[in-house]
Amino acid sequence: MTNPTPSYPYATHLNEFFGPLEVVDVPALETACKDRWYNQTLCKVNDSVIRLGIVQGEYHWHKHDHDDEFFYVVEGRFLIDLEPAADGVTPGRVVELMPRQGFVVPKGVVHRTRAPERSVILMIETAAIVPTGS
Numbered sequence: 708m709t710n711p712t713p714s715y716p717y718a719t720h721l722n723e724f725f726g727p728l729e730v731v732d733v734p735a736l737e738t739a740c741k742d743r744w745y746n747q748t749l750c751k752v753n754d755s756v757i758r759l760g761i762v763q764g765e766y767h768w769h770k771h772d773h774d775d776e777f778f779y780v781v782e783g784r785f786l787i788d789l790e791p792a793a794d795g796v797t798p799g800r801v802v803e804l805m806p807r808q809g810f811v812v813p814k815g816v817v818h819r820t821r822a823p824e825r826s827v828i829l830m831i832e833t834a835a836i837v838p839t840g841s
Contacts (some may be wrong), residue, residue, distance in 0.1 A: 718742040718764070719838050725750045733781070737761055737827055746830075746838055758838070760828040765821040771814055774836040779809040783826025790817035 724747055725731045731749050736759060745761040768790065778785065784803065787810060791799040802810050812818050822828075 710772050716742075717746065719746045721748050721838075723748050723751050723756070725742050733756075733759060733827070739803045742773065750831075751834055754833055755831055756834045756836075758830040758832070760830055761825070762822040762828065763825045766791045766819055768819045770819055770834075771836055772815045774812055774833045776812045776836065777809060777831040778805050778812070778820070779831070780804045781794070781827040781829060783824050784821070784823060784827075785826050785828055786821040787812060788819040788821065801836075 712781060724736070726752075729750075730814050734750075736829055740761045742761070742764050744766065745759075747759045749757045751757075762785075767786075778787065784805060787802040787804070789800045789812075790801065
């Protein structure tokens with residue numbers, strides 16, 4: 708599967724923006740964001756991280772070989788395209804998430820995320836995950 712390069716860069720920040728006992732101020736980060744595809748690690752909770760995504764457009768097809776990925780929509784509309792099954796018979800699926808809805812993409816599943824409009828999402832995944840895929 709080809710991974711076309713978007714006409715804008717992915718702004719991915721893996722540093723933990725907030726530490727323990729700090730208020731996590733998502734609206735301030737959202738207001739300051741000028742990128743079309745922004746991913747910021749907010750904080751670490753045990754062996755997982757909470758990431759903020761402020762996105763518009765589409766990400767490339769990818770998978771995570773060892774980690775599940777959870778998406779939760781705060782505002783906007785977020786689509787997750789799932790690749791057709793290897794059997795060649797089972798079609799791919801598009802999952803549409805609206806505000807206050809979430810979805811888990813299991814490890815090993817090839818997927819692509821899209822946001823037809825500027826959307827704010829939270830992602831929960833292990834701290835070891837590579838956001839761009841395996």
